[in-house]
Amino acid sequence: MKNDYPAMLHRFAIGRQMQIFAIALLPLVAAGMMHYGMHVLWMLITSYVAAFCVEFSFAKIRHLKVDAGAIVTPLIFTLVLPPTLPLWIVAVGSAFGVFFGKAIFGGLGKNIFNPAIVGRLFITISFPAFMATMWLDPKTDAITTASPLGVLNRGQDFNYGLMDLLIGGVPGSVGETFRLGIIIIGIILILMRIVNWRIPVFFIGSVFLITWAGSLIWPGTYKDPFLSILVGGILFGAFFVASDPITSPYTQKGRMLYGIGLGIITVVIRNFAAFPEGVMFAVIIMNAVSPLLDDMVLNRPKKREAGVQS
Incomplete structure (x- = not known):
């Protein structure tokens, strides 16, 4: 696929x-509604209403x-x-994200x-008690402070x-726990060329390799590399968030570096x-x-040519 940002952006934006x-x-x-109940639907409606108010304004x-x-x-x-998030926090987060994440910059x-x-980052920092400790266990319908990611990070007995x-x-976020569906949908979107394969592959691959290498050197700090991919939001983030063509690099090498950077930062934050x-x-x-990253990739041939001429 030709590295042409305006063309790519136009294709995705239509x-x-x-x-x-x-x-x-x-x-x-x-899947989220099936596991967690109809509150998920009300969250979705609230998110759309709050976001549309900002978009329309x-x-x-x-x-x-x-x-x-x-x-x-x-x-x-x-x-x-x-x-389990209260609807008013959903509204605040959705409106804040659209306002400060997109509208204030001039739009899509x-x-x-x-x-x-x-x-998501804003309400995570603003309302940590709701965002990090109030998970819903779909098997018991009970609120719990434990999630597979938290259990793995704390080194507790992993019974999932x-x-x-x-x-x-x-327990987990609405869209992150149906991981088989994430993988299948992600592959379909890659085959349709809506998602570029380099970002999820290098993101997930770097998390696995770094965690695997770390588990050999510091087994008490780094956890099982396979489980590290199957807990938390790595799969959802890799296929549906990090691959956003507007906020990610548009050069192929830039996407690879982007994916590796995502993996490194994720592993560091998770473990330290x-x-x-x-x-x-x-x-x-x-x-x-x-x-x-794109500038580094695009300017590299020019620097090489300048070095030869000098």
């Missing part, structure tokens, strides 16, 4: 492509139409939330950061089976920081350096 992406995520919404001010990104951002935002195609993750992790019968999950922080950080 309504049909956004609709395909949104439709592809609906099975994850259905900015569209009126700028005398523009509401862009196609309004279809996807509230959907992704809902899928990265705990299923001009934003630096993924707006859904901007909203492989099928539970793949099908989604475990206070927050158990590092994916959203990794995405925000790598969004910021995404243009730099």
Whole structure:
């Protein structure tokens, strides 16, 4: 595929492509509702209403139409939330993410950061008790402070089976626990060329390799590399968040470096920081350096040519 950012952005930004992406995520919404109940649907509706209010207001001010990104951002935002989250926090996070993550930059195609993750990061820091300790166990319908990621990070006895992790019968965010569906949908979107394979492959691959190497050297700190991929939001983040063509690099080598950077930051935060999950922080950080990665790749031949001429 030709490395042409305007063409790629246009292809993704048109309504049909956004609709395909949104439709592809609906099975994850259905799985979330099946595991966690109808509150997930109310969260989704609240997210769309709050996001649309911001989108519509900015569209009126700028005398523009509401862009196609309004279809996807509230959907992704809902899928990265705990299923017990109060609706007023959902509204705050959705509105904040769209306002400060996209609208303030001028709309779709001009934003630096993924707006859904901007909203998620804001409410994670603002309401930590709701975001990190109030998980819903779908098997017992009880609120718990434990999730597979937290259990693995704390080195406790890991009693979650492989099928539970793949099908989604475990505590976690709405869209991250049906991992088998994430993998299948992600592969389909890659085959349709809506998602570029380099980012998820290098992201997931780097997490696995770094964790595997770390487990050999510091087994008490680094955990099982296979389980590290199957807990938390790595799979969802790799296929549906980090691969956002607007906030990720548009050069092929830049995407590879981007994926590796995501993996490194995620592993470091998971193993050494206070927050158990590092994916959203990794995405925000790598969004910021995404243009730099493209500049490094594009300017490298020029520097090489200048060195030969001198």
